Structures are given as C-alpha cells and as structure tokens.
Amino acid sequence: MREILIVGGGYAGFYTAWGLEKKLRTGEARVTVVDPRPYMTYQPFLPEVTAGSVEARHAAVSLRRHLRSTRLIAGSVTEIRNADRTVTVRPVSGADYELHYDILVVTAGAVTRTFPIPGLTQQAIGLKHVEEAVAIRDRLMTAFDQAASLPPGAERQKLLTVTFVGGGFSGVEGFGELLSLATAMLKFYPELSIDDLSFHLIEARGRILPEVGDKPGAWVVRSLERRGAHVHLNTQLVSVEDGHVVLSNGEEFDSSLIVWTAGNASNPVVHNHTDLPVDERGLVVVRPDLRVGTDSDPVPDVWAAGDDAAVPDLASPVPGAHTVPNAQHAVRQGRRLAKNIAAALHGGRIRDYRHSSLGVVATLGLGRGIFQYKRIVIKGLPAWLMHRGYHVLAVPSWERKIRVLTVWLTAALFGRDLVSLASVQHPRDAFVRGGDAQRSDESRTGSRTAA
Incomplete structure (x- = not known):
C-alpha cells in the first residue's frame, strides 16, 4: 500500500x-x-x-x-x-x-512574521489560532472589570488602550470586531465611557486592506475613525517594552493589549x-x-x-x-x-489550478462590513450580511454550519455573551491558592494550640 x-x-x-x-x-x-x-x-x-x-x-x-x-x-x-x-x-x-x-x-x-522590536515577544499576542483569539477577548473583558474599579488615571487608561499592528485583513477585521465588542460592553459598565476607550491600528504602509481598492480602503479608515479609533498610516512600531508603545511618528502611549498581525512568514x-x-x-x-x-x-x-x-x-x-x-x-x-x-x-488527467477571485469581503464589527468585486463595492450592513453568508457556507460540514448559525441567531435575540473566562488559562491557580490558604490556617491553629 x-x-x-x-x-x-x-x-x-x-x-x-x-x-x-x-x-x-x-x-x-x-x-x-x-x-x-x-x-x-x-x-x-x-x-x-x-x-x-x-x-x-x-x-x-x-x-x-x-x-x-x-x-x-x-x-x-x-x-x-x-x-x-x-x-x-x-x-x-x-x-x-x-x-x-x-x-x-x-x-x-x-507562521506569524515578527521583527526584532524591543518588547514585542514579551508583550504582544498573535491572531492566527483559536487560543489567541480567545485570549484576546478574555484579556479585554478582564481589563474592563479591572478598569471599572479604578479611578480615572494612567493605570485605567492603559487597561482600556488596545493596539493592533498590521492593516491586512486579519488585523482590520480583528480590530473592528474588538472595537465593536468594547463599545457594546460600555452599557454594562456605568463607571466607564466611550472617552475612556483608546483603540490604535498601526500600519507601515500608506493604506490598509491592500486587497481592496484605494477608495474602499480609505472609506474603511474613515469608518473606523468615526467610531473613535486611531488609525496610524505610514507608521511603524519602534518599541513596546513593558506595554509602553513607541511609534515612528513620535507618538507614545501605554497599552495593556497589543495584537500583532503584521503578515506571515x-x-x-x-x-x-x-x-x-x-x-x-x-x-x-x-x-x-x-x-x-x-x-x-x-x-x-x-x-x-x-x-x-x-x-x-x-x-x-x-x-x-x-x-x-x-x-x-x-x-x-x-x-x-x-x-x-x-x-x-x-492514470487520469492532471489539471492546472486556476481560480478567479470571487471578490473580497471583510467584517468591521457587528453590522458593518465591506465587499469588493472588481469595480463593485458594497459597504455597511449588506456587506456584513454577505460576509456571514459566505463564511457559513464555506466552513466545512453541515454540523459546523448549523452550530455557527445557532450562535448567531441566539446573539440576535439575546445579545452578546459577555463573560470572561480568562482564568481557564491558569486552571490550577484556584486549587493552589486554596491549598496554600488551608496550610496557612492549619499553621496558625497549631501555633495557638501550642501556646
């Protein structure tokens, strides 16, 4: 065989x-x-x-x-x-x-392409695997919980500052979706306001989404900026040590969540x-x-x-x-x-691979998207629906299609499920703390008995 x-x-x-x-x-x-x-x-x-x-x-x-x-x-x-x-x-x-x-x-x-930028490997997280996507979501939600208990100031500002590096499809879609999530979460946090959020998208080239035309790409930038985002074009990341972001245009700020999506290697x-x-x-x-x-x-x-x-x-x-x-x-x-x-x-015929693009479609957050096929450009809600329709058809197996559709329908009826499970990344912490606390109590009890 x-x-x-x-x-x-x-x-x-x-x-x-x-x-x-x-x-x-x-x-x-x-x-x-x-x-x-x-x-x-x-x-x-x-x-x-x-x-x-x-x-x-x-x-x-x-x-x-x-x-x-x-x-x-x-x-x-x-x-x-x-x-x-x-x-x-x-x-x-x-x-x-x-x-x-x-x-x-x-x-x-x-694999994710990286550069020798100070602090990058210690501070940043990619967006190429499921584990990374889950960690990004949980980190943002945990930051909201922590920021809500702090007074206005530098520490709270850092927690609510999100930085994406890379303006390709992965970076722009992830940035738009996370911005949409953060905006939706504000109504559950009366201690916070839209002015507390600071979202930065950094791109070394003079435009984002190179797969679409110049005008659609510029429209995406304007759309993100209208939602409160800061889009830095023709800008490179210089340093990110200890979460302190330094850009080539001279800007500096602290950020607790840094996502690297600057291409593949x-x-x-x-x-x-x-x-x-x-x-x-x-x-x-x-x-x-x-x-x-x-x-x-x-x-x-x-x-x-x-x-x-x-x-x-x-x-x-x-x-x-x-x-x-x-x-x-x-x-x-x-x-x-x-x-x-x-x-x-x-012993059959071997054929060449040929595929003409069906167009490109991107989500920019809940209810927002962009689609382009040659000179046809669709924006906003229709493009977002096209994005969801295409990908639910493209994901393998009917089992996965039905599961995804069910989640979408549930969210349409009841809204997003805003629960952070960041603790699953360290599942033994509660067990270890419980054991340490128990030994500490036993030690104090033994000391009092001996006295």
Whole structure:
C-alpha cells in the first residue's frame, strides 16, 4: 500500500486528505496527516471569536471527526529529506522519529512574521489560532472589570488602550470586531465611557486592506475613525517594552493589549529544513498543477499548496504572479490536489489550478462590513450580511454550519455573551491558592494550640 504523507492539517492539508478519502480505492493507499493540533482552524472566524460572535470550538474543525480513514499524528515535521523520502517528526511528547513516504504533500502553512522590536515577544499576542483569539477577548473583558474599579488615571487608561499592528485583513477585521465588542460592553459598565476607550491600528504602509481598492480602503479608515479609533498610516512600531508603545511618528502611549498581525512568514521547516526547491521568499516552488518543481525540472511524487507554496496564478493578468495566501485559494488548492493525486494514481488527467477571485469581503464589527468585486463595492450592513453568508457556507460540514448559525441567531435575540473566562488559562491557580490558604490556617491553629 502506498504511503501518502501530508505535512500540515490546515486548509490545504485538510481538504486534500478529505478529498483523497472520497477518491481513493479501498486498500490503494494510506493517507497520513501530521499536525500538532487535532483540528483545522477556520481562520476567517477568528475575528468574530475575539468578539464572542462565534464560539471558539465552532472555529475549530476536528480532524478525527471528519477524516475517518486517515491516520493522524499529533506532532510537527521538523525536517524533510526527499532524497530519502523521509521526514522527521517531533511528537507532542516523546523522542523524534522518522516517517517514510511514497507521495509527499507539503501544506505546512505559514507562521506569524515578527521583527526584532524591543518588547514585542514579551508583550504582544498573535491572531492566527483559536487560543489567541480567545485570549484576546478574555484579556479585554478582564481589563474592563479591572478598569471599572479604578479611578480615572494612567493605570485605567492603559487597561482600556488596545493596539493592533498590521492593516491586512486579519488585523482590520480583528480590530473592528474588538472595537465593536468594547463599545457594546460600555452599557454594562456605568463607571466607564466611550472617552475612556483608546483603540490604535498601526500600519507601515500608506493604506490598509491592500486587497481592496484605494477608495474602499480609505472609506474603511474613515469608518473606523468615526467610531473613535486611531488609525496610524505610514507608521511603524519602534518599541513596546513593558506595554509602553513607541511609534515612528513620535507618538507614545501605554497599552495593556497589543495584537500583532503584521503578515506571515514561510514555515521554518520549508524555509530551512528541506531539500525541496524553494524560492527567495522561502516558499516551495510549485508548477501550475501543484506538483513541486518546474516544467523542466519536476520533483516526482511531491506536491504542495497553501501559504507555504509559490503557486502560479493563472487567472492573473500579471506575468509570473502567484496566488495570494488566503483561505479562498488554500481550500480550492486542497480540493485540486486531491483530484490530481488521485488522477496520477489512476492514470487520469492532471489539471492546472486556476481560480478567479470571487471578490473580497471583510467584517468591521457587528453590522458593518465591506465587499469588493472588481469595480463593485458594497459597504455597511449588506456587506456584513454577505460576509456571514459566505463564511457559513464555506466552513466545512453541515454540523459546523448549523452550530455557527445557532450562535448567531441566539446573539440576535439575546445579545452578546459577555463573560470572561480568562482564568481557564491558569486552571490550577484556584486549587493552589486554596491549598496554600488551608496550610496557612492549619499553621496558625497549631501555633495557638501550642501556646
């Protein structure tokens, strides 16, 4: 039986494995997915997870629930040696070991790109995984609770100051949703007012949302500023030590919540630990049919897709263009990969990947959004409804669609669920404090008895 090894269980990897389960004959091949997480994160829902509009579990698609005949390994691939058809796997616990394959699929995905900015790794949090989205929401809600018990001043101001770095889709959507959540929470905190909130969006370029046109992007900036946000364009983060934000334009302020969404970087295993061909950005060189290599120098039995692959964009009028790293492409590339691998095994026709954009749509908070398809631009509530409609259709499985719809309908009737569960990040604290208090009481009782 052939061994098909898929490195990474994100969009492209999940849809490749899901498709292969449907197309492979019984006993024809064994599909293995290696990923440290037991689920695929539906990243377009992460901004709504930060706002509590989508439950965290509903943005996570269980691999075991949907990949019934695929072998799943909880671990990370740390090295790919295609010359030996071997990868090194680092499991969640235990020693590293090797796996051999006949067919390799590289869908490791990208990682968050960071820079050597003082204090960044100590203070900031990303927005690429469910855990991060939940932590951002809980930190904001905890900050509200703490600020409400403080008098006006520097400490209270810092707690209610939120900073997002990066004006791409992830940053703008997360920023807009969190601003919407904070504004909605004010009616439950009579001690606080809209003037106490300070939201900052920092972007190094002269515009945000590069996927939309200049005018729609400028409209988004004006929309956020009308809601009280501060948008800093052509501005870089200089330092963030101890939560003190220093910007390249000379502005400084303290912020208790700093979210870094300033782009992606190639996965280290692809960039540094493989003998597969990579380009100057550290992405796997891929042909239009998603096979690794070039037309003149293909790599047999190796395929790649998603954020760590330089996939030619055949639908683009720009010569040499590559597909942008987004969910729209990764999902469709995964489906095409499954069809092409099955075709290669069955002697069928292998087709090139081609997908024309369906447009871009972004949420900017509850009831607010923007959509653009070529010259068609839709703003406000209609765009927000289009955003929700598209993503509830795109999230895998009817089970997930129904769960998400149920949460949305419940929120429409009863409002947001404004409960912080920040304590779950340190579940043993209450247990340890209880034990310490009990020992302290016993010690004092013993001292009085002895006296």
